[in-house]
Amino acid sequence: MSEATGVSGGPPAAADRPRTRPEAIKAVPLRHVWRWISAVVVLALAAALVGTIVTAPNLRWDVVGQYIFGGLILQGALLTVELTVIAMAIGIVLGVVLAVMRLSPNPVVSSVSWFYIWFFRGTPVLVQVFFWYNLNAVLPHIGIGLPFTSIGVQASTNSLISPLLAVILGLGLNEAAYMAEIVRAGIISVEHGQTEAAMALGMRRLQVMRRIVLPQAMRVIIPPTGNETISMLKTTSLAFIAAVPELFTRAEQIASSNFDIIELLIVASIWYLFMTSILTIGQYYIERHYARGSQRALPPTPLQRFRRMLFTFHAPPPIVEGVEAPASLQHGGGR
Amino acid sequence: MVKAEGVHKRFGRLEVLRGIDLEVAPREVVCIIGPSGGGKSTFLRCINHLEKIDAGRLSVDGELVGYRQQGDKLYELPDSEVCTKRSEIGMVFQRFNLFPHMTALENVVEAPLRVKRQPKAEVIPRARTLLERVGLSDKIDAYPNQLSGGQQQRVAIARALAMQPKLMLFDEPTSALDPELVGEVLDVMRGLAEDGMTMVVVTHEMGFAREVANRAVFMDGGVVVEEGEPRAFFASPQHARTKQFLSKIL
Numbered sequence: 391m392s393e394a395t396g397v398s399g400g401p402p403a404a405a406d407r408p409r410t411r412p413e414a415i416k417a418v419p420l421r422h423v424w425r426w427i428s429a430v431v432v433l434a435l436a437a438a439l440v441g442t443i444v445t446a447p448n449l450r451w452d453v454v455g456q457y458i459f460g461g462l463i464l465q466g467a468l469l470t471v472e473l474t475v476i477a478m479a480i481g482i483v484l485g486v487v488l489a490v491m492r493l494s495p496n497p498v499v500s501s502v503s504w505f506y507i508w509f510f511r512g513t514p515v516l517v518q519v520f521f522w523y524n525l526n527a528v529l530p531h532i533g534i535g536l537p538f539t540s541i542g543v544q545a546s547t548n549s550l551i552s553p554l555l556a557v558i559l560g561l562g563l564n565e566a567a568y569m570a571e572i573v574r575a576g577i578i579s580v581e582h583g584q585t586e587a588a589m590a591l592g593m594r595r596l597q598v599m600r601r602i603v604l605p606q607a608m609r610v611i612i613p614p615t616g617n618e619t620i621s622m623l624k625t626t627s628l629a630f631i632a633a634v635p636e637l638f639t640r641a642e643q644i645a646s647s648n649f650d651i652i653e654l655l656i657v658a659s660i661w662y663l664f665m666t667s668i669l670t671i672g673q674y675y676i677e678r679h680y681a682r683g684s685q686r687a688l689p690p691t692p693l694q695r696f697r698r699m700l701f702t703f704h705a706p707p708p709i710v711e712g713v714e715a716p717a718s719l720q721h722g723g724g725r
Numbered sequence: 726m727v728k729a730e731g732v733h734k735r736f737g738r739l740e741v742l743r744g745i746d747l748e749v750a751p752r753e754v755v756c757i758i759g760p761s762g763g764g765k766s767t768f769l770r771c772i773n774h775l776e777k778i779d780a781g782r783l784s785v786d787g788e789l790v791g792y793r794q795q796g797d798k799l800y801e802l803p804d805s806e807v808c809t810k811r812s813e814i815g816m817v818f819q820r821f822n823l824f825p826h827m828t829a830l831e832n833v834v835e836a837p838l839r840v841k842r843q844p845k846a847e848v849i850p851r852a853r854t855l856l857e858r859v860g861l862s863d864k865i866d867a868y869p870n871q872l873s874g875g876q877q878q879r880v881a882i883a884r885a886l887a888m889q890p891k892l893m894l895f896d897e898p899t900s901a902l903d904p905e906l907v908g909e910v911l912d913v914m915r916g917l918a919e920d921g922m923t924m925v926v927v928t929h930e931m932g933f934a935r936e937v938a939n940r941a942v943f944m945d946g947g948v949v950v951e952e953g954e955p956r957a958f959f960a961s962p963q964h965a966r967t968k969q970f971l972s973k974i975l
């Protein structure tokens with residue numbers, strides 16, 4: 391390698407020659423026979439399944455219809471959403487803190503995080519919810535003050551931890567342990583050179599984390615977090631044991647008075663499915679947002695993809711005249 | 726500007742630096758060459774305390790790197806002071822290490838805004854000027870993955886310059902580039918040298934070392950084997966190891 395030769399000149403002369411575009415390819419498209427056969431089989435099976443359920447002799451669909459938009463069920467669904475949001479908020483915030491603590495060079499701080507995760511991930515969430523709900527059995531009073539003195543404030547556990555709070559604590563604190571591991575995986579996935587470059591600019595450890603590492607870790611963190619949120623939406627049904635009237639508790643309460651157990655389970659399930667579907671869509675758009683800077687073109691939205699799928703099902707993609715690669719692609723050498 | 730006396734560094738049982746003695750004067754451009762594994766990059770990283778040294782003394786601008794001396798005793802500096810000192814030294818990496826979630830402009834303004842807490846109204850025009858200076862005024866809003874390697878490295882140089890450093894460290898800045906993109910980066914570095922920036926450059930670009938550097942340093946086995954005025958150094962190396970190395974690459 392010799393010395394610098396300055397910025398290389400324009401494109402070679404060959405590129406300047408006028409180009410005649412060859413005729414577009416016209417070929418008989420490949421027949422996708424198996425796509426059609428499999429579609430027919432799947433449709434037939436689905437129809438049979440739906441038919442069986444719909445025409446089940448003892449399933450009263452009128453009851454399902456009667457309760458699906460019932461006031462109590464709607465209130466329950468709303469509380470389910472609230473519980474999910476609050477528990478996930480606790481889980482995410484505490485999880486990020488725990489993950490950063492876990493990676494701290496301070497051995498005390500990282501041990502505390504390790505111990506937290508070990509404990510909360512190692513016991514069933516049902517037990518934890520039960521524990522908070524029954525805390526007054528072992529600790530009738532909770533207070534803050536100097537240990538071994540009478541200085542401080544106290545309150546009765548029952549008045550401090552309502553059933554709702556018990557459920558929120560149980561779900562949120564448990565979730566934090568899982569989120570901590572998800573966030574930690576995301577942080578580790580960011581190339582070390584990023585941290586080094588930021589440190590070389592004089593950024594402090596927490597600045598590096600917040601401004602450089604975490605935004606890049608988001609791409610790895612979000613898919614499992616969406617998964618956790620969907621999981622949490624359903625786990626809130628554990629509030630049943632504390633008689634907190636969320637969706638499942640409401641459905642159960644109604645069923646125990648009119649004995650339409652399956653019908654109300656269907657009602658609850660329809661709502662759970664509806665809400666998880668919304669979350670799935672939301673997750674998709676958040677992922678798309680954080681793909682910024684990592685992909686040249688953003689991935690298509692579900693609607694665009696659906697249209698494209700319909701289109702390619704029976705025909706090859708159309709040849710669009712005059713479409714040039716984006717400038718970034720033409721530039722070459724970029725990574 | 727930089728003064729190293731008997732600098733030692735080991736990674737586990739591997740002793741990478743075994744007594745580096747080197748001085749860099751203000752406004753001087755020093756090119757460090759030598760075989761891989763010879764400790765060149767490690768030494769560079771020690772200068773801004775990305776690595777801790779095990780023995781010897783290393784100082785920048787008259788102040789010890791990472792420590793404070795009082796009488797005979799050394800005190801480790803707290804993180805905050807290490808960060809402040811790092812912010813005065815620019816570093817350019819082999820693999821660019823631009824922040825991929827930020828545009829070119831955001832990459833450049835990040836540290837002046839967050840570390841030096843300078844006002845936006847001052848930082849942004851300066852960043853634009855810097856990007857213009859490295860020939861990228863049309864790529865201000867591009868993300869790193871929309872840029873070629875040479876363009877990315879030039880943004881990285883602008884990012885380092887935005888902190889108005891008193892010393893610039895280059896760790897093989899052109900080694901990850903396609904051959905035809907090397908020139909544009911070296912041109913920017915040459916311009917910097919002409920403006921009087923103090924630079925320590927680890928490089929395999931012998932042509933650059935010969936033309937731009939005030940001094941060439943050959944490092945191997947964790948020590949400085951030979952140093953000298955570049956033209957004489959390349960024309961008639963004194964040490965057998967230097968001759969052997971240069972004969973292979975020139």
